[in-house]
Amino acid sequence: MRDVLDVHTHTLASGHAYNTIWEMARSAKEKGLALLGITDHAPQMPGSSHEFYFSNLKAVPRTLEGITVLQGVELNIMDYSGNVDLPETILCSMDVVIASLHTPCIRPGTIDENTSAYIEAMKNPYINIIGHPDDGRYEIDYERLVTASKEMGVLLEINNSSLNPEGLRKNTVANDRTILELCKKQQVPVILGSDAHVASDIGRHERANKLLAELDFPEKLVANRSVEALMQYINYGKRD
Ligand SMILES: [Zn+2]
Ligand SMILES: [Zn+2]
Numbered sequence: 001m002r003d004v005l006d007v008h009t010h011t012l013a014s015g016h017a018y019n020t021i022w023e024m025a026r027s028a029k030e031k032g033l034a035l036l037g038i039t040d041h042a043p044q045m046p047g048s049s050h051e052f053y054f055s056n057l058k059a060v061p062r063t064l065e066g067i068t069v070l071q072g073v074e075l076n077i078m079d080y081s082g083n084v085d086l087p088e089t090i091l092c093s094m095d096v097v098i099a100s101l102h103t104p105c106i107r108p109g110t111i112d113e114n115t116s117a118y119i120e121a122m123k124n125p126y127i128n129i130i131g132h133p134d135d136g137r138y139e140i141d142y143e144r145l146v147t148a149s150k151e152m153g154v155l156l157e158i159n160n161s162s163l164n165p166e167g168l169r170k171n172t173v174a175n176d177r178t179i180l181e182l183c184k185k186q187q188v189p190v191i192l193g194s195d196a197h198v199a200s201d202i203g204r205h206e207r208a209n210k211l212l213a214e215l216d217f218p219e220k221l222v223a224n225r226s227v228e229a230l231m232q233y234i235n236y237g238k239r240d
Helices: 021-030 051-055 111-122 142-152 172-186 206-214 227-231
Strands: 035-041 067-076 096-100 155-159 190-193
Touching: 021 035, 021 067, 035 096, 096 111, 111 142, 142 155, 142 172, 155 172, 155 206, 172 190, 172 206, 190 206
Parallel strands: 035 067, 067 096, 155 190
Antiparallel strands: none
8 A cells, every 4th residue: 555654753852752853854755755744742741842842833844854844743632521732823833733642641531531532622623633542541432433533524543553562552453443444334534653753663554554454444545645635634735
């Protein structure tokens, strides 16, 4: 399958990742990607950057080392009403916005509460992608989630790091299968993300791709297949 982009990656600004934006861009270019998205953890993740870091990203050129680099954020969903940790006044200048549940920021609730946290966050007009919805520490009604994804045009991520057997997230293979089967049935696109915290992991989607192949998941439902396929789902290019 064609896979030309990765928009879930972290730099030094996240506090627990290890490369600069420029090093990340160089690595993505060397790997032959057409587009890289940088989505550092938003301020409520312990050790990440202040909101001024995110509001000033307009200072960074969108072409670095010969590759298009989108500047965005991985927000923390802070409660079951879907509130996040950066205001819309900052999000409106972001190229790509992921929203995720992280244990330092929100405790797992009931299946209803966790599912509502995602669906309410998806109503935020600047949120483009739900990050690692396969994390079984948060039980989810996937039928409701996939239906919401289709209705609101917010992509669900198949996160390659989640599928690492040494990872902390639980039950991810089974949950990703459920998500993919529902998406295939309802014809809902997904996006693959590396969740790279080091430059060498950029573009690594091999575990996710293995699952797609096993389920005979249609390539036309994978936003990584071309830059144009991604563009309709993200903020980049939709602003003045
Ligand atoms: Zn992280
Ligand atoms: Zn995350």
